[in-house]
Amino acid sequence: MSGRPAIRPDRLQDRLARFAAIGATPKGGVDRQALTQGDRQARALLVDLAGSRGFSVRQDAAANLFLRRPGEDADLPPLLLGSHLDTQPTGGRFDGALGVLAAFEVLEALEDAGVSAPRSVEIAVWTNEEGSRFAPGAMGSQAFASGLLPAEWLDARASDGARLGDELAATIGSLPAPVTSLGFPIAAYLELHIEQGPVLERENTPIGVVTGIQGTLWLAVELEGRAAHAGTTPLDFRQDPMRAAATAMAELYRTVMPTDPDARFTIGRIEVQPGSINSVPESVRFTIDLRHPDAAVLAGLERQVRAACKNASADSACRLSIHRLLDMPPIVFPETMVRLVEESAQRAKLATRRIVSGAFHDAVHLARCAPTAMIFCPCRDGISHNEAEHVEPHFAAAGTTALLEATLSVLARVR
Structure with a gap:
């Protein structure tokens, strides 16, 4: 690997604002539920940004979206970074979107520095993490991990009468990206997310190292x-x-x-x-x-x-x-991955504390596929699933920096 990459907080904040405008609500939140037109617009914007940086794009039968920055050895399983772009009906700007855009910032930081990585690094945008329009939640990551899109899911109906199978087809068809089969080998999985609770902000700790998910x-x-x-x-x-x-x-x-x-x-x-x-x-x-x-x-x-x-x-x-x-079921992340995140954050001089996730995330399913870790950053008053949800720019930058450092650690250690 060549030059030392660094994130650009101004670029990250600009991207967060652009995506928050898609499905913006009068109270400052976001209504961008899974597989709606707003969800498709957000995916299209991300695909455009990926194309401008030369990253390849593909999707699968669950409408999971993947952006790839190629590594030296295309045959090595990639490192996967991910989260989601769908929201609650009266959701906030950061739940899910921060994780996706921080991952994109990591890819851009690697590209800006001309880093030659041993393996590819990919971003996954998981379908229907929230489960507010169609049940179950974390649908896309569950389908990826199992390699199966259950037939009964396809006939699920939203409150507006829409059929899941039809909405999946429309979402996939709205993008020019090719469609591949469900699931592929990965070297490891990292996910950044807001805490959705008050602990980190109360302690003024910028990085929560997630040990598991209840x-x-x-x-x-x-x-x-x-x-x-x-x-x-x-x-x-x-x-x-x-x-x-x-x-x-x-x-x-x-x-x-x-x-x-x-x-x-x-x-x-x-x-x-x-x-x-x-x-x-x-x-x-x-x-x-x-x-x-x-x-x-x-x-x-x-x-x-x-x-x-x-x-x-x-x-x-x-x-x-x-x-x-x-x-x-509850999941416990490998101690080796927990320590990797801790050491990566500390290398960037970011204080950490271990924490259990009270909310489920896509990482709960990815943990079945590969070594997995999660990073939390504080949110104001612990408020989430709410239009008042807010993450201070310096905490967003700290979380993204920790994600970048953890990415570099995985690239150096997971072969």
Whole structure:
């Protein structure tokens, strides 16, 4: 390798602003959900930027997008850097996009310095990490790791009625990049992401070295009762699924998180039919997001949820069904990769602290494919999945510098 590369923080901030303008919301956030027109526009902009630097571009059947800076030996598996460009409906400017654009800044820094790397370095833009428009989340990285795009995914419907298979085809067809098969060997995987929590900012620590990702389980609960008149139906004649849902929710809110500080329990979506103000509902559907760093405890939490819902449905004479939408076991990153990131950041004189990720990321699936590491940078007040999400420029630059240094370390050590 020749000259010592360095990032350009001004260029990174300019790119962040350009991408934030795609799907910009009135409150300063971004609505660029997976496989929408906004998502396609962001991908097209990145492809244009890659072409201007001479990086090659391709995509796969899951609409994952790959940008490559070639190395000396094209036969060696590449080092992969990645994240996502899709957002929540009222998302922020940095969740996912910072990781993609920091990775692009790393490629540009290597190119600016004329670095001759022993192997190629690639950027992956993973499809549908957020899972807000189509479930499951981290869909693209999961398909890459397994080499499979399940048929049932293709028929999944968004809230706007769009079919996943059609949206994938439209997104792939919107770019001139060739389409290759799912999955390929990689030497290692690195991902930069905002913390989405308050720890790093509170400690004024620029670099979080992620040791692992807690497990995540998404459940869809449906309670079916009998629609009835709100004014004329006595309690004894009601089969009220809302009563059952409220009872189960109250029990779980009372017990799950208050008894275990490592547990996370969230009800993020509720649908009531027929949704009339003066009718006892016929059905109630809601989602549950369970998280824990211990797989055995997470399994116990699922049993607790099922028992609470079963008891509540029996008391209200309602039918109950529960099925899994997402099951991501906890992952622990290799200690060698954790130390590599620590040493790389320290070489750049950046303070670090080890941290467990409370949110799932594409890295959870890439860890099945190759040695994997994640870098966190602080976000203001720990706010994320919110239009107020913000990362200070100096923290964005620090995270990108750590990613560059880790890239150089991998290129030097992973052969």
